[in-house]
Amino acid sequence: MIELIVAERCTDCGACIEVCPANVLDPGRDGLPVLARVEDCQTCFLCELYCRADAIYVAPDCDRRVAVSTEDVLASGRLGQYRKHSGWDEWAEQFPNEQWLMENVFRRAGEAAAQAKVTSADVIRTK
Amino acid sequence: MVSSSLEELSLMADVLIVGGGMAGAWAATSAAQAGAKVVLADKGYCGTSGVTAAAGPGHWWVPPDPPAARDTAVASRIAAGLGLGETEWMYRILDQTWRTLPTLARYYKFGVDDEGRVNYRAVRGPEYMRALRQQVLDHGVTILDHSPVLELLARSDGSIGGAGGQRRQVGGRAYRIAAGAVVLAAGGTSFLSHLLGSQTNTGDGYLMAAEAGAEMSGMEFTAAYTIAPAHSTMTRSMAYAFATYYDVDGYELDLPFGPEQTVRLARALQRGPVYCSLDRLPDDIKARLHTISPNVPLVFDRWGIDPYRDRFEVTLHNDGTIRGIGGVRVDDVNGATSVPGLFVAGDNASREKVAGAISGGGNVNSAWALSSGVFAGAAAARVARSTKSRSTELSPLGQAGLRPRGRPKDVDKAAARDGVRAEMHPFDKNLFRTGAGLAASSQTLEGFWNEVANHGQASSIALRETAALLATARWSVATAAVRNESRGLHRREDHPVQDARLAGRLLSGGLDRVWVALDRRSAGVQPGQLKAVS
Numbered sequence A: 001m002i003e004l005i006v007a008e009r010c011t012d013c014g015a016c017i018e019v020c021p022a023n024v025l026d027p028g029r030d031g032l033p034v035l036a037r038v039e040d041c042q043t044c045f046l047c048e049l050y051c052r053a054d055a056i057y058v059a060p061d062c063d064r065r066v067a068v069s070t071e072d073v074l075a076s077g078r079l080g081q082y083r084k085h086s087g088w089d090e091w092a093e094q095f096p097n098e099q100w101l102m103e104n105v106f107r108r109a110g111e112a113a114a115q116a117k118v119t120s121a122d123v124i125r126t127k
Numbered sequence B: 001m002v003s004s005s006l007e008e009l010s011l012m013a014d015v016l017i018v019g020g021g022m023a024g025a026w027a028a029t030s031a032a033q034a035g036a037k038v039v040l041a042d043k044g045y046c047g048t049s050g051v052t053a054a055a056g057p058g059h060w061w062v063p064p065d066p067p068a069a070r071d072t073a074v075a076s077r078i079a080a081g082l083g084l085g086e087t088e089w090m091y092r093i094l095d096q097t098w099r100t101l102p103t104l105a106r107y108y109k110f111g112v113d114d115e116g117r118v119n120y121r122a123v124r125g126p127e128y129m130r131a132l133r134q135q136v137l138d139h140g141v142t143i144l145d146h147s148p149v150l151e152l153l154a155r156s157d158g159s160i161g162g163a164g165g166q167r168r169q170v171g172g173r174a175y176r177i178a179a180g181a182v183v184l185a186a187g188g189t190s191f192l193s194h195l196l197g198s199q200t201n202t203g204d205g206y207l208m209a210a211e212a213g214a215e216m217s218g219m220e221f222t223a224a225y226t227i228a229p230a231h232s233t234m235t236r237s238m239a240y241a242f243a244t245y246y247d248v249d250g251y252e253l254d255l256p257f258g259p260e261q262t263v264r265l266a267r268a269l270q271r272g273p274v275y276c277s278l279d280r281l282p283d284d285i286k287a288r289l290h291t292i293s294p295n296v297p298l299v300f301d302r303w304g305i306d307p308y309r310d311r312f313e314v315t316l317h318n319d320g321t322i323r324g325i326g327g328v329r330v331d332d333v334n335g336a337t338s339v340p341g342l343f344v345a346g347d348n349a350s351r352e353k354v355a356g357a358i359s360g361g362g363n364v365n366s367a368w369a370l371s372s373g374v375f376a377g378a379a380a381a382r383v384a385r386s387t388k389s390r391s392t393e394l395s396p397l398g399q400a401g402l403r404p405r406g407r408p409k410d411v412d413k414a415a416a417r418d419g420v421r422a423e424m425h426p427f428d429k430n431l432f433r434t435g436a437g438l439a440a441s442s443q444t445l446e447g448f449w450n451e452v453a454n455h456g457q458a459s460s461i462a463l464r465e466t467a468a469l470l471a472t473a474r475w476s477v478a479t480a481a482v483r484n485e486s487r488g489l490h491r492r493e494d495h496p497v498q499d500a501r502l503a504g505r506l507l508s509g510g511l512d513r514v515w516v517a518l519d520r521r522s523a524g525v526q527p528g529q530l531k532a533v534s
Helices: A015-019 A046-050 A070-076 A081-085 A099-119 B022-033 B067-080 B087-106 B125-138 B204-212 B238-242 B261-271 B283-292 B296-303 B364-386 B413-424 B427-431 B435-455 B461-482
Strands: A002-005 A025-027 A033-035 A056-058 B009-018 B038-041 B142-144 B149-154 B160-167 B173-184 B225-229 B244-246 B274-277 B312-318 B342-344 B506-509 B515-518
Touching: A002 A033, A015 A025, A015 A046, A046 A056, A046 A081, A081 B296, A099 B238, A099 B283, B009 B022, B009 B160, B009 B364, B022 B038, B022 B125, B022 B173, B022 B364, B038 B173, B067 B087, B087 B125, B087 B364, B125 B142, B149 B173, B149 B204, B173 B204, B173 B364, B204 B342, B204 B461, B225 B261, B225 B296, B238 B283, B261 B274, B261 B312, B261 B427, B283 B296, B342 B364, B413 B427, B413 B435, B413 B461, B427 B435, B435 B461, B461 B506, B461 B515
Parallel strands: B009 B038, B009 B173, B038 B142, B173 B342
Antiparallel strands: A002 A056, A025 A033, B149 B160, B160 B173, B225 B312, B244 B274, B274 B312, B506 B515
């Protein structure tokens, strides 16, 4: 679930409020978006993807809240990781969209599984 | 509805699209291309709402040349569909997907493989939905974001002439849209599992269709599940094609990649925690995982897990009707329902005729979402042209969760929502079904339904969603109880084999009283083999 917005990075552009499909955020009085309904967060990470300021941290935990500090998140270098690896905005040239490889992976897995069946080393109950 | 001091917003359109996911966005584009004035209303934000946006759909994709390739693909799917598929429908969506998807190139940068060929079939969700939103806007469609539709509106002849809802980022302002025709593309439902991107897909489109008089088909096929790291939503399964599984004592489990893997994993999870390693993923894919599916490594990285060395706990999230296949029964491939003026597309529609009795997840459902959107948008535009009246004399059809049958009082929404989860997610209830278990589920769900339908007043969107979840769960359980056999996604522990006499589709519906009946138009159905139940 969304755990924090780093105040010093947020530019108050409002994108996260607009794009959140679960309507988790509200505009705040001091300019910063407010995490108004974290319990509605569906942990889809899309607010992070749309945040050009790399100010949002979504914890992968979807069924429990976790304590997160701004210092730790800033130090982790993980802010903006999703947007970067997706090749959005300024990252377009460095990180190509290789989604097309997906079917290749499934095909190779199918071939490997068929091969394993043929050679059939019994690996059940080996540690 | 949440009371708002703002005056109701009133709009007119030729075609109203309910839902801005993949199917709704294609439907809006198609209707606009046919010359219609289109309004699209989404509960969240068209571009991030729905299960496509956070995932990476691969479309069912077979080039027309050589022609034998499509014949082979369709014949294979007909066989796999165990009697519920329709050949003609499969050819139609293969062809429509092939012709339509490349037209998005102006908005979506399709991948180019190592041999320099453009790959259209596999797209990344966030970019795909962002592209579809832009395409919709460029076609002059009015988008109402954060504007959940709460109910359909009917003309005096019973045909559908619009919908009403609430603008939740505009002070809860009520709105109503009078339209020549309505396309429901509000998605399916995972019954509030943690399937990625599915939390707002609560089956609203099924409930609204039923209130208008439409029926469902294939609701028993909700027993699909997808793997994810425990406590996460990351139901992206590609990397697990190479997974190795272990029990709590560290012994390797025999769960080979293939169609039976999910069921075997569920059985293992019934015995205890299951751990997983992705060490067998080929090195070239490990090196590129973050540029294939950038959200998948986020989970591991933030938890400090190296999925190629460490063993991490996994779970299965229910796919409900999303990777399952039930939904509103479609009368023809254009998405027409049995109710005049009402069309359905995507997961809001039953996908039995294109997927058969097995999951359409991963390819057929995406081709259906695209194609059915295109078909339904165009067909709705045609109906709107011949419906001159944009009557504002419209009757609201919303019942449970909006207008109580009895004395209004506060309803415990959280208990009802937990109740739906508790009947629809556990493996022993929804995956490994028994007649006795289904009867118990039915009784529990009836109790919650009566509470909401009798007393639930128009207080919140969540209560209306709860009614939709309950209605959908009731149809699913009732239909599963009637299908006394095992077929595809539907497994009955007390009827483990297929019964040739049940090689047909089951319809369901009803609000106060749930009914199930055999679809007489199914292939392979003989009359008199199933009594309607209520």
